[in-house]
Structure formats: C-alpha cells, structure tokens
Amino acid sequence: IADMTVKFPETKTVSFQVMTLMEETIYGLARAHILDKRVRADGRKTDEIRPITIQAGFLPRTHGSAVFTRGQTQTMATVTLGTPEDKQILDDLEGRSLDKFMLHYNFPGYSTGEVRPDRGPGRREIGHGALAKRALVHLLPSEDLFPYTIRIVSDILESNGSSSMATVCGGSIALFDAGVPMKGACAGIAMGLITDGSKHAVVSDISGFEDHFGDMDFKLAGTAKGITAFQMDVKLATGIPIAILKEAIAQATSGRNHILGVMNDHLSTHRAEISKHAPGIAKLMIAKDKIGQFIGPGGKNIRGIIERTGADIQVEDDGSIFIACTDRVKLEAARAMVAYYTMEVEIGKTYTGRIVSIKDFGAFVEILPGKEGLLHISEIAHQRVQRVEDVLKMGEEVEVKVVDMDSAGKIRLSRKALLTPEKR
Incomplete structure (x- = not known):
C-alpha cells in the first residue's frame, strides 16, 4: 500500500490502492496459470469451447428468431422480412444508395448487470453490428432469388465475452428460421492470446475476464468453407508474430467447425417456407x-x-x-x-372485352387495358345487322376474337367467328 501511495499520490484512498493491487495480482496469477498449466480460470483447456444451447423459432410471431447461448453469453436474434420499398437509404460522399440488409446490435446495461440509461447506439454497438453484418452479408441470396429486405436485430441478454460472435451465430440461425436460402450457416469465435515473450498460449472462445487480462482479441467468423469476416484487437506494442497468427487461425477453424456442428444439429438448413406472418x-x-x-x-x-x-x-x-x-x-x-x-394482344386469341364506342360502321371494344380493336358491323353476326345498337350496347361485355393486327397496331375483331350460324 505504501508503494501504491507513492505511485498514485493524487489518489489517497486506501480502497482504490487495494483494488488496484488486487487486480495486478489477479492479472499475474491468471496469466501464469494459463502459461504454466494450460488451464484457464474457469477450468477449460486452451482450445475448449463453452457449452452451447440453441432455440430456433423462440418467438412465434416474428418472421424468424433464435436464442443462442454460449457459456454466459446469450443473444436473442430476430429477423424481419420486408418489401423492396423497405430498403435502407444511405447518403454518403459517393451519393445515395439502397441497402437490402440491415443488422442492429443492442447491448443493454442489464446484460452485464449494470444500471445505466440507454442513450442509443454507441461505438461498441455500431462496431459490433458492422462486424456481424460483414460476416453474414455475402451469404445472403441474390435479390433475383430472394427479393426481400432483411433486418436482423441482436439483443444481448447476457454477456461474458464474444457477444459479437454470438450475434453472428444467432443471426445465422434466425435467418434459417425465417426461410432465407443462405449459401451456408455462419459461426463466429473470439480467440485470445497470453504471452510473456518467451512462451505463449492461444485460447479459444475467450470470456470477458480473458479479454480484459489477455493480449489479443481476434474475432473470426465464417462457414465450413472459409472465413467471411475477422477483426483483431492487440495490446502488444510489437504486434503478433506470423507463426502465432497462423496458430490462432488454425485453432479458430477447429473451434468454428465445432460450433457449426452444434448449429447444424439443431437447424441444418433454411425452412422450406417463409413465415405466414411475413409478406x-x-x-x-x-x-x-x-x-x-x-x-x-x-x-x-x-x-x-x-x-x-x-x-x-x-x-x-x-x-x-x-x-x-x-x-x-x-x-x-x-x-x-x-x-x-401487361398482356400482349395475340392474333387468333379470344378476349372478353367491353364496348367503349359505337359508330355507324361498327364498335370499338377494349380487350385489354389501353388496347382497343374495331369490331366491324359485318363481323358482329352471321346475318346482316342494320344498326350496331340493335345487337350491342355501350359498356356491354362481349366475347371477341382477334382476326388481324396491322403494323401500326390497329386491331380487327370478330364476334361472328365465335358464333354458330344459328346464333345472333
């Protein structure tokens, strides 16, 4: 405590000095335990993943949903399908564009037991959401195949490390639950590193404790075929040696495949049909x-x-x-x-049209929207017709056959071609 008083003369409280001393002690013990015994603070091996539970379709009224839990980190991901009109409008220096895929990450205070006001998305929410979106966006079907606007909302219910990668896993399952024909399931994992310069340990699926005391937070997401997104935060001034980076990627691949296996056991592909509640x-x-x-x-x-x-x-x-x-x-x-x-008029085809004009020489019949043809008085019936009004009335529906159409688009119709000689 005397040393701490000298080190931090502006902070005279004993409680602060004791807390700082305890944190330094825990920091040293936790790291030494991993480096010397290859056992982490929660008893896991360096490459061991925390227990995973999954509930797809957790919310019955949403278009797609999933609760993904890994250890003490849990997210509830929901998917909403919209029309092309629902695309997000983006204005930037390059102009205006439309985005058919949105992912919003929410990190409420209760997820870490904090009593704090919700002041809207901060740097963490925006950054984690962008990372999860990068992991999933290239797996979505083309607009020709699936013309929906897609929005994922990931609400973190509890957090003890790697909530952004839980968002990737939960979002992937929720997309499958919504019937989105993705190219494959996507899982994410956060890798950590403990090193003292002479030896090191790469740890899989880091907890919040390991994120705080570790030297690296390396997030990787992808499918069984490869990586779709990654992000690395490093505390070492010298950076990460290539050999350790390769080791971390190989270990992450093994962990990601394990998570994908659990996800596939629960829901291996997209639902055959989208939700009845979706448009x-x-x-x-x-x-x-x-x-x-x-x-x-x-x-x-x-x-x-x-x-x-x-x-x-x-x-x-x-x-x-x-x-x-x-x-x-x-x-x-x-x-x-x-x-x-949007139909096109075809010669020889029969249409049910409406009389829109009557002349001495015949009647004009609208057979399709904006498409009128002439029904000549000689084509109304087999017998001679003296006056068009004797047979046809304005607004009356009549069945006619297209007998000719010239290069100018003028259409010639016949009613008698559809009548037997006995009928008028």
Missing part, C-alpha cells in the same frame, strides 16, 4: 415501354389493383414489378391483375 413477394418483368401502360392514366390501373387486393406494388425503371401482400390468395390475385394489364 409474400412476387416479381414480374415487363418491357420498359410498357411501364406507362401498366400504371395507367394518373396511376389508375395500379391504384385499382391496390384497392382491390391490399397489395403493395413497386415498379422499377428496368421493368421489374414487385408485388407484396401478407394474404397469399390476394397476392396471387394481384399477380393475375398485373399480368392482365
């Missing part, structure tokens, strides 16, 4: 010059589909049409309507 999404492609025809004057066509089905419809500049609806029956109805509004 169903259908994608159609139309020619760029047909976009205006589909939308209709003042958005008439697209508004009509939305009002009748309740679906969300998004039209892209390249002709992609995304339809989203939680009701699968209404989704299919909306898909059929979109297909109807």
